[in-house]
Amino acid sequence: MALRHFLTLGDLSTEELNQIIQRALQLKRMQHQNEVYQPFVGKVMGMIFEKSSTRTRVSFEAGMSQFGGSAIFLSSRDTQLGRGEPIEDSARVISSMLDIVMIRTFGHDIVERFAQHSTVPVINALTDDHHPCQLLADVQTYVEHRGPIAGKTVAWIGDGNNMCNSYIEAAHMWGFKLKIASPQGYEPQAQFVTPFSHCVELVDSAEAAAQDADLIVTDVWASMGQEQEQKIREKAFANYQVNESLMALAHPDCLFMHCLPAHRGEEISENMLDHKNAVVWDEAENRLHAQKALVEFLINENLKSA
Ligand code: CP
Ligand code: NVA
Numbered sequence: 001m002a003l004r005h006f007l008t009l010g011d012l013s014t015e016e017l018n019q020i021i022q023r024a025l026q027l028k029r030m031q032h033q034n035e036v037y038q039p040f041v042g043k044v045m046g047m048i049f050e051k052s053s054t055r056t057r058v059s060f061e062a063g064m065s066q067f068g069g070s071a072i073f074l075s076s077r078d079t080q081l082g083r084g085e086p087i088e089d090s091a092r093v094i095s096s097m098l099d100i101v102m103i104r105t106f107g108h109d110i111v112e113r114f115a116q117h118s119t120v121p122v123i124n125a126l127t128d129d130h131h132p133c134q135l136l137a138d139v140q141t142y143v144e145h146r147g148p149i150a151g152k153t154v155a156w157i158g159d160g161n162n163m164c165n166s167y168i169e170a171a172h173m174w175g176f177k178l179k180i181a182s183p184q185g186y187e188p189q190a191q192f193v194t195p196f197s198h199c200v201e202l203v204d205s206a207e208a209a210a211q212d213a214d215l216i217v218t219d220v221w222a223s224m225g226q227e228q229e230q231k232i233r234e235k236a237f238a239n240y241q242v243n244e245s246l247m248a249l250a251h252p253d254c255l256f257m258h259c260l261p262a263h264r265g266e267e268i269s270e271n272m273l274d275h276k277n278a279v280v281w282d283e284a285e286n287r288l289h290a291q292k293a294l295v296e297f298l299i300n301e302n303l304k305s306a
Contacts, residue, residue: 004301005115006294007108007124009132009169016297017136017173023293024140024286031066031289038068040299043099045071047125048081048114050105051224055260056125056133059287060102063295072098091117100299106225121298123291128225129192131162134259135170136290141283142215145255150175155209155250157181158218158240158267159233160188163259167217168192171199181209183236206240213250217257218242218267234266243269247277257283 005011012020030037045064047057057073064071074094076082081090087110094101095118103111103122108129115122124132142149153176156164160182168188171178178200180188187193193200203209210216218240221233247256256278264270273280 003119003121003305004298005118005122006132006298007111007115007122008130009135009166009173012173012297014173014175017139020136020290020293020297021140021143023296024136024290025144027292027296028286028289037066039296040064040099041068043067043069043299044097045069045295046074046094046098046101047071048074048076048079048094048101048103048105049125050076050081050103050110051126053104053125055284055287056102056104059291060125060295063288063292067292067295069099087113088117090114092119095119100295100302121302123294123298126162128223129162129165130169131166131259132169133287133291133294134163135166136294137283137286138217138257138259139170139174140286140290141257141279142255144282144286145279146214146253149215152214153177153179153212153251154215154217155179155181155213156217157206157209157242157246158237159186159221159223160192161219161223163217163219164188165192168196168200172196175199177201179203179209179213181206181240183240186233186236206242206246207249210246210249213254215255215257216242216247216250219259220261220263221267237267241267241269242272244271244275247275253277255279260284 047060061071091114100121102125104125106128108127111124111127139149156167180202221237222230256275258280262268
């Protein structure tokens with residue numbers, strides 16, 4: 001059996017994704033009951049970070065410790081990766097010593113090239129194009145609050161960025177409808193929309209997307225690597241803030257999610273994270289449980305194929 005990676009949601013089947021969500025819910029219950037579950041004693045994860053992180057680092061590192069294993073934080077600032085050692089050589093070396101690797105980087109081709117030369121499973125922990133781990137946590141959060149997401153309507157308000165692209169793929173994998181409202185010039189690129197156009201609708205205002213939605217999601221206006229565009233983006237995105245009046249257009253049960261970190265007063269109003277239907281803290285915690293389920297799945301698949 002071929003080595004399994006998780007670079008985008010489509011690397012797993014819908015059945016496998018749902019299996020991971022159910023397992024995440026179970027691992028969460030076990031963790032909350034202080035149950036010790038250590039199937040991976042002695043297993044080591046490599047965590048390569050070329051961009052900053054709070055949630056992703058803490059969740060993967062804590063998850064490996066809880067599983068009885070450990071994790072090594074590898075920053076490009078103090079490894080040879082930052083000094084130009086080819087990604088292919090790094091992949092061969094790092095994977096020869098570890099059991100699983102996660103990478104957060106810029107170009108999506110970097111995780112693809114690493115995976116091609118890795119002998120262990122590779123997880124995309126965010127690239128410029130995708131953030132699939134966040135979608136596992138988001139869908140887990142929706143399921144635990146509202147039940148299955150299939151058939152629901154999700155509104156993406158804001159930048160057509162990595163999170164938006166993963167939401168597009170999620171709409172296909174989980175069978176929900178995605179309405180996207182982005183300012184002109186900031187829509188998701190056609191290459192990410194076209195293959196999934198059957199479940200995606202681009203609308204021309206935040207209000208049109210929010211109308212009757214079951215879940216509203218947004219993200220920062222300037223992603224990591226786009227800091228110099230902050231001012232110009234603030235102007236372009238001024239009508240795309242998620243706030244209480246936008247939530248009022250949605251279904252009364254509509255949830256609000258944000259992958260965090262959030263900028264109050266920009267993509268969300270000052271009090272949006274405290275809205276009665278905001279589930280952002282559960283969403284953040286679920287990164288831990290969803291990724292533990294993912295790591296367990298990938299390590300076990302790799303052991304099966306060995
Ligand atoms: N949502 C998310 O990936 O957060 P971090 O950048 O803190 O990892
Ligand atoms: N779109 C954001 C997500 C951060 C978790 C970024 O790439 O910076």
